[in-house]
Amino acid sequence: MRLLLVEDNVPLADELVSALNRQGYAVDWLADGRDAIHQGASEPYDLIVLDLGLPGLPGLEVLQKWRADGLSTPVLILTARGSWAERIEGLKAGADDYLTKPFHPEELQLRIQALLRRARGLANQPKLEAAGLHLDEGRQCVSRDGDEIQLTAAEFRLLRYFMLHPEQILSKSHLAEHLYDGENERDSNVIEVHVNHLRRKLGRAVVQTRRGQGYRFGGSGG
Numbered sequence: 001m002r003l004l005l006v007e008d009n010v011p012l013a014d015e016l017v018s019a020l021n022r023q024g025y026a027v028d029w030l031a032d033g034r035d036a037i038h039q040g041a042s043e044p045y046d047l048i049v050l051d052l053g054l055p056g057l058p059g060l061e062v063l064q065k066w067r068a069d070g071l072s073t074p075v076l077i078l079t080a081r082g083s084w085a086e087r088i089e090g091l092k093a094g095a096d097d098y099l100t101k102p103f104h105p106e107e108l109q110l111r112i113q114a115l116l117r118r119a120r121g122l123a124n125q126p127k128l129e130a131a132g133l134h135l136d137e138g139r140q141c142v143s144r145d146g147d148e149i150q151l152t153a154a155e156f157r158l159l160r161y162f163m164l165h166p167e168q169i170l171s172k173s174h175l176a177e178h179l180y181d182g183e184n185e186r187d188s189n190v191i192e193v194h195v196n197h198l199r200r201k202l203g204r205a206v207v208q209t210r211r212g213q214g215y216r217f218g219g220s221g222g
């Protein structure tokens with residue numbers, strides 16, 4: 001999953017980018033509200049974390065503009081401690097959730113996981129389940145019938161994306177856009193390598209190839 005972080009406090013942003021990378025998210029970081037308006041609407045983010053106090057343009061106006069332009073990406077806002085007015089204005093402007101600074105990194109992690117499941121209509125799953133597999137996002141491993149299967153960081157990223165999009169045909173370029181940040185060179189052949197590794201660990205049928213279209217995870221016969 002690919003996230004946009006808009007935060008002008010550099011030490012905090014650095015900390016969040018590394019924590020989110022460790023959790024298997026590709027993260028693009030911006031510090032300015034004007035830059036965020038454009039990039040949030042032009043890149044295919046799965047979720048946006050938006051600070052409200054920003055240079056360039058306040059986060060609230062950025063969010064209002066995105067929503068007015070029809071952007072439906074889940075947005076989690078970061079608000080100042082004790083500012084209930086900010087939280088209310090943020091929710092009215094179309095935020096999906098908020099966190100008050102300072103916050104514990106694990107709380108951000110859990111809220112992001114929940115928002116991403118909710119956005120995919122999987123709010124009823126406290127843990128991701130699909131095609132007989134159970135994904136532990138905290139420990140980055142998967143289990144089937146109680147047997148735990150270890151994953152590399154790249155395999156975990158890919159499997160999580162598949163499990164959030166079961167039975168959908170996903171092209172290699174689509175997967176690359178959602179698994180790598182804007183700084184990394186996107187080589188869609190790498191996706192093929194990781195798909196083959198997942199098949200070796202989880203069985204060939206778990207990911208089907210649709211010739212000329214891409215991959216399909218789970219579903220009948222899968």
Ligand code: CA
Nearest residue numbers: 008051053054
């Ligand atoms: Ca700020």
